Amino acid sequence: MAPEIPSLPRPEALPTERTGVEQIEAVFGTVTVGVCGAAFAAGNLAAVLCHLGVLGWRTGITWTSYIAICAVGHILLCRAYRRSRPVGDRWRLWAHLFTAICLAEGIGWGWAPIGLTVGGNSDVKHLTVLIMAGVAAGSIPAFSPYLPAFFALFLPATIPALIAALLSADPVQHASFTLVLLFILFIGGLGVKANLSFKQLVGLRIRTEEMAGDLQRQKDIAEQANKAKSTFLAAASHDLRQPVHALGLFVGALRGVALPLEGRRLVEQIEVSTNAMDSLFTALLDISRLDAGAVEVQRQPFVIGSLLDRICRDHAEDAKLKGVSLKARGCAAVVDCDPVLLERVVRNLVSNAVRYTERGRILVGCRRRQGEVLVQVWDTGPGIPPEQHDKIFQEYYQLGNSERDRAKGLGLGLAIVRRLTDLLGCRLKLQSRPGHGSCFEVSIPMASGPGWEIEPAGGDVSGAPAHGLIVVIDDEEAIRAAMQSLLTGWGYDVVAAASGDEAIRRLSTCPVQPGLLVSDYRLREGENGIDVIERLRSEYNEPLPALLITGDTAPDRLSEAQASGLLLLHKPVSNSKLRAAIINLMASADASEAAREELSVDS
Incomplete structure (x- = not known):
């Protein structure tokens, strides 16, 4: 009306x-x-x-x-x-x-x-x-x-x-x-x-x-309602992430326990469900971080072809299971962009193409035009009607998924793509014909000089040696128990505490200096993980390696955590990502310590 x-x-x-x-x-x-x-x-x-x-x-x-x-x-x-x-x-x-x-x-x-x-x-x-x-x-x-x-x-x-x-x-x-x-x-x-x-x-x-x-x-009312909604979503997201995070840790701990065949099958099914929830939470977190302005662009020249090859390799198995051909055309062009954010853009586009293409092929390639590189993702999927071209970039909007089948995603992938391309200053273009497929195109500025080759994704770290003492600070008892079981199964010694005071009290009788601090960001009684980490570092007078984990999506908390300079992981954290982060942090600390000892001997 x-x-x-x-x-x-x-x-x-x-x-x-x-x-x-x-x-x-x-x-x-x-x-x-x-x-x-x-x-x-x-x-x-x-x-x-x-x-x-x-x-x-x-x-x-x-x-x-x-x-x-x-x-x-x-x-x-x-x-x-x-x-x-x-x-x-x-x-x-x-x-x-x-x-x-x-x-x-x-x-x-x-x-x-x-x-x-x-x-x-x-x-x-x-x-x-x-x-x-x-x-x-x-x-x-x-x-x-x-x-x-x-x-x-x-x-x-x-x-x-x-x-x-x-x-x-x-x-x-x-x-x-x-x-x-x-x-x-x-x-x-x-x-x-x-x-x-x-x-x-x-x-x-x-x-x-x-x-x-x-x-x-009316504007004030709408702003108050939006603020209340954001507060509610942030609180609900934090409260939901806690048990999901604990569940993932317990599943990881169960993998180290000898179980009969049926037990291992059930653990695998639980892990699949946990990973599905993890992907949904990750999409929600991306939207929250982008809306909060907590994502910073770090531009650098790099070869775009190596990035496209890695993304296609990661999705090749999923495409093969559907009988769809997924190929990336080689491209030696050097672009000036943020490789991490651009990878998320292209990865979402390729994942979308694999999800909706039932037959035919998917082609990922580049074209050079007037100082730009046009990254294109072609597919032979069902296509998108012209009147839906703008709507598909809205949050939670999906074509052909009125029943909200979670196997088809949450409807946030293209919304994230739109926000990231706007943040990067890249043009996003869609060409599509119903029944003939679609082409998503991202325009990226070319670099004036040489660029570095993006290395393949990190390999399996399951066989890496585990040793040292890890201090875990989390106010959720279930998460402390799950982290202790998981890290102990990986071969680490663990001291778990609910607060900074309890951690200091427990460490006072421990003769070993911690090799890593792992803390939740938001603790009870107004305490936060950044302050706890700084307190423990000052107790030992050492820059102990530290890892911050958070389930918050509130813009102000995300910005503060991002600005702390600590490695930040978002709940629920997959076991592989957690293990890789622990190994890398402790290895870097060991290398730095060895370098200091060598310098001390030389002097």
Whole structure:
């Protein structure tokens, strides 16, 4: 339904107090120029009449002074009004004072055609009436916003001339009666019309301000609702991630336990379900981090072909199981982009193509064009109707998945692609024909110099030696128990604690220095993992390697955790990623320690 357009408010429907204040504000805004002009006209008229011998100087000066005093009264009243700035009912007092001065000034001008031209001929009288008429007409812009003030000046200034013309024995003066009457009716009508127009403008402004206020209130409500939604989602996401993370750790620990064949099969099925939940949480986290502005672009030149080859190798098995050919054309072009973020973009596009292509092939390749590399992902899938091209980049929108089959994803992959390409400053283009397939194209700027080859993904670390003491700080008992079981099964010694104080207390009786600190980001009683890690490092006076794990998606917490400089993993963490992170951190620490010892020996 189209929104209703508000009609222009009628003057009688306006708030009386607000309208009155606006009227008085308007007349005080223009009164100075108007009355100064009238006083100048009065002085000139008196001077001309005195020069012609029609008017005595004493009478001329007296009348001019009277008009000038009225003008000064208007100006002084205006200054007093500006200083007081009345609100509410007080505007009426100023209106009455203003009207009274207008009446006095109108009487002065009404006396002019009668008192100033005694003994003068018709030309002199016509001149005086003409000057008076000009002043009366000039009162429309100056005084018509407040109709009582306008008529208080206009009627006393014009009616005496009308009566004088009617009673005059001079046939020329008598004949001008009709003209003066028409002038009064016409100018008076213009004054009334100007007043109605002013009230309509005031009403429109009042209505606009009210609508703007309503809009601001609705905006505030929407922002509060959005903030409440974000807070709820962040809390719900954190609370859901905790048990899923613990479940994944327990599954990893179970893999190290001797089980019968049926038990191992059940563990594998549990792990598949856990990995599915992990992928969904990862997509939600990506959206949260992008919306929070917690993702930084780190551009560097690299060979795009090696990145595409790795992505296609990772998805080759899934495509093969569906009978779909997945190939990447070699490309030696060097691009200037963030390899991690670009990999996520292309990986989502390829994963989407594999998911929706049931037969045929998928081709990933590049084209060079005007200083850019166009990365294209072609597929022979069902295609996308033109009217759906924009919708598929919206969150949770999926074609042909009204039943929300989780096997078809969550509907966040292309939304993430859109956000990442916007962040990278890359153009995203879609070409598709229903029944013939689709092509997603990402335009990436070329680098001016040589670039590095992206190495293949890290290999299996399951056989890497495990040794050393790992301190785990987490306020969830289930996660502490799962981490202890998993890390012990991998061959590490473990000290698990719920807080920084408990960790220090437990470590006080431990003769071994920790080789790694693993802490949850958000702990109880306002404590956080960053502070706990710094406390433990200061206890040993060593930059102990540390790993921060979080289930938070709140923008401020994500930004703070990201800025800590610590390696950050997001719950639920897969066992392979956790193990690789532990091995790499501890290996780097061992290498640094060996380098320091060698330097100490040499010196």
